[in-house]
Amino acid sequence: MNCQQVTAYQNQALNYLKKAHIVLTPLEIHNIEIVDFGLGNFEEVGLAIVTYVNTSRVCAKELVLLPHQICPEHIHPPYEHEDGHLEPGKEETFRCRYGQVNLYVKSEKEAYGERLHPEGHNHCAHESHEIRLKEGEQYTLLPHTKHWFQAGEKGAVISEFSTQSRDALDIFTDPRI
C-alpha cells in the first residue's frame, strides 16, 4: 500500500469514528493504523486501529471496519509475562459503538481440539458460533478461542478492551498471514 492509499483509508476510518462520535487528538488521527495483514486486499480483509493504551497489562483500542470488511480468524496463545509468570492468551472484550459486527467464535473445546489435530478440523469454520453485536452490545472472548469478525453493511466501530496486545504472537488460520 502506498502512502496516498494509507492516507485515503485513514480518512475513511476517521469518518466512521466521527459517526461513532469518538473524539481523537490530532496525533491519534495522524497515527490511525491501516492493517491489511499482508494480503494486499484491504477493503475486503483488513481494519483500521486507534490504540489508546497498550501496557504490559492493559490494552484499549478502537477498531474500524468498512462495510463487510473482515478481520481474519486468529487465536491468541499464552506467553511469559515480563515478571516471569505464565500469562494466559489475550482476553478481549468487543463493544460495538457504531454499525454492526458479526463475530464468529469457536468454543474452547473446539479450539483445543483443533490445536491437537490441526489438519483434521481446519475445514470446520462453519461450526463457529455467530454473535451479532449492534450499537451498545458487547461480547467477552476468553483465551483459547479462535475468532474472526466482519462488519455489517454500514461498517462498524468497535471498542476493544483487553490484556496486552502482542500482535506478533497471534496465530492466524490463513497460512498466508
Next chain:
Amino acid sequence: MNCQQVTAYQNQALNYLKKAHIVLTPLEIHNIEIVDFGLGNFEEVGLAIVTYVNTSRVCAKELVLLPHQICPEHIHPPYEHEDGHLEPGKEETFRCRYGQVNLYVKSEKEAYGERLHPEGHNHCAHESHEIRLKEGEQYTLLPHTKHWFQAGEKGAVISEFSTQSRDALDIFTDPRI
C-alpha cells in the same frame, strides 16, 4: 440514599452519557451505579459508574461526574492474583469523553514516602501534580500512585481502561471512607 434519589441521580448520569453519545443497553442503564463513598454527600463527593467488563484481568467502565463533583483520593495496593502470582496494584487509564476532568496524582516516590510515614505527609495534598483532561485526552496512572479527580463546570464522562477492579482493596486517604 433512598431509591428515589438513586433513580434521580441515575437519570442525571444518563443525560451526561447521552451528551458523550455513549450507547447503552436497557440493562446497563438500569444498573448505573451511584457511589457516594458512604459520605452521604453525593453531589459533591461521588460518581456514577457503568461497568462494561470486570474479569480477573481486565476492567472497562464509564465514569460520570456532575459539575465539580469529586472522586476522593485513593491508592490501589498490590494483591495476590487468583493463579498465585503477586499482581501490582490496579493500573488505570482515564480518557475524557465529555467535559473536563482535573486529575491530581502523586508520584510513585511521594506515594511510597507517604506509605512509610503516613502521618507526616497526609497534609501535603497540595504537592499533587495536576493533569487537565479535555475531550479526547487521556492519562495512564501506574500503580503506587495516589490520585483523586474532579469534574469541570460542565461535568465529565470518562472512560476507564484498567486491570481488575477490586474496590474493597482500595485505600482512601479520608479515614471516613
